[in-house]
Amino acid sequence: xxxxxCKFLAESYSTDFASWLLGKPITLTKIEQSELAxxxxxxxxxIFLESAEIxxxxxxQTEPNQNIPFRMTDYRLRLYRKYPQRKVHQVVIxxxxxxxxxxxxxxxxxxxLIHNFxxxxxxxxxxxxxxxxxxxxxxxTLSQTIAPEETLRQVARQIENITxxxxxSNVVASTAIISGIALSKEIIKRxxxxxxxxxxxxxxxxxxxxxxxGEARGLAKGKAEGKAEERNQIALNMLRSxxxxxxxxxLTGLTAKQVQKLQKLSNKKSQKPKK
Numbered sequence: 001x002x003x004x005x006c007k008f009l010a011e012s013y014s015t016d017f018a019s020w021l022l023g024k025p026i027t028l029t030k031i032e033q034s035e036l037a038x039x040x041x042x043x044x045x046x047i048f049l050e051s052a053e054i055x056x057x058x059x060x061q062t063e064p065n066q067n068i069p070f071r072m073t074d075y076r077l078r079l080y081r082k083y084p085q086r087k088v089h090q091v092v093i094x095x096x097x098x099x100x101x102x103x104x105x106x107x108x109x110x111x112x113l114i115h116n117f118x119x120x121x122x123x124x125x126x127x128x129x130x131x132x133x134x135x136x137x138x139x140x141t142l143s144q145t146i147a148p149e150e151t152l153r154q155v156a157r158q159i160e161n162i163t164x165x166x167x168x169s170n171v172v173a174s175t176a177i178i179s180g181i182a183l184s185k186e187i188i189k190r191x192x193x194x195x196x197x198x199x200x201x202x203x204x205x206x207x208x209x210x211x212x213x214g215e216a217r218g219l220a221k222g223k224a225e226g227k228a229e230e231r232n233q234i235a236l237n238m239l240r241s242x243x244x245x246x247x248x249x250x251l252t253g254l255t256a257k258q259v260q261k262l263q264k265l266s267n268k269k270s271q272k273p274k275k
Contacts, residue, residue: 001177001251002060002062002095002177002178002180002181003045003060003062004250004251005058005059005138005174005177005178005250005251006045006047006095006178007045007047007173007249008094008170008174008246008250009015009135009136009138009250010047010048010049010058011030012135012170012246013133013134013135013136014026014028014029015027015028015048015060015112015135016052016133016135016136016235017049017056017136018049018056018239019091019132019133019137020129020133020136021056021058022054022056025064026051026053026054027051028050028051028056029049029050029051029089030047030048031048031049031050031055031154032051032159034050038247043254044058045060045061045248046058046059047059047060048079049088050083053086053087054086054087054089055079055086055087055088055089055169056089057072057075057076057079057089057090057091058091058092058093059071059072059090059091059092059093060093060095060115060118061092061093061094061095062094062095062096062181062248063096063098063100064094064098064100064103064187065102066091066102068102068105069107069115069117070107070108072092072108072115072243073108073113073115073117074249075090076088076090076115077214078261083178084209089118090117090118091117091118091119091120092117092119092120093120093122094120094122095122095139095143095181096122096123096179096181097121097123098121100236103121103180104119106118107253108118108136118257122139122142122143123142123144124144125143125144125145126144127140127143127144127151129143130143130156131155131158133172134158134162134167136172136177136239137155137158137159137171137175137246138155138171138174138175138177139181139183140154140155141155141178141182142179142181142182147198148179148181148182148183149187149191152183152187152188152191152192153191153259156191159171159172159192160174166244169243169247170244170246170247172192173243173244173247174247175192176188176192203252205267206226210212224254225228228259231252231253231254232254232262234251234261235248235252235254235259236262236266237260238251239259239262239263239266240254240266245259245260245263
């Protein structure tokens, strides 16, 4: 779930990410993983963004992973095969504090083959960086702050000042989910406005409710139908919490059209007069 939220933010607010990672507010568009290989590596946290001059390859990681150096090298070669003239900036972003030496690895060394990539450990990044850009606000509590609760309080005030309701909804939903790495759900629920997120401030609450309802129906309908029902129920719970269609699609794997259809069906049911 956190991987999907990070990918959504990078795709939706690519200019903010470019300002942070590239030092320029470049507008970037998404490259599909399927374009890079016959057998794509299974890595939900990977995203590729491009402009005419550069490709930004980001990998979000919540935990250390010994396969990262090879994976970054493999993707770099795939990118070279597809875009031989394009400059590529690769960065692994570690979200959770770790003492592992793996989060410091920036090189893949296989004899004569040596490849270097960039690593960012969020807990070492100045908090002010993430408070400069609306698309980066959800990461502020994971930064170099000695008071993550106070940082979230500051972020909440900044979210209050966002006039675009769609953007505000996206940022507050993403902040609630990502801040769960550093803070308890009780703190997050208390600091983020309930009239924006309503009853389900944190993803775990949405997920658990959806799983419970989906699993109950799955027992009667069979495993395959149960999984579909489970995913639909999670989507409905998110919609009832005023989370935008785009965010729901990103988090559940449904298409925007499927989410909109669920929304229409739910509205029709709620409008039916009770007998």
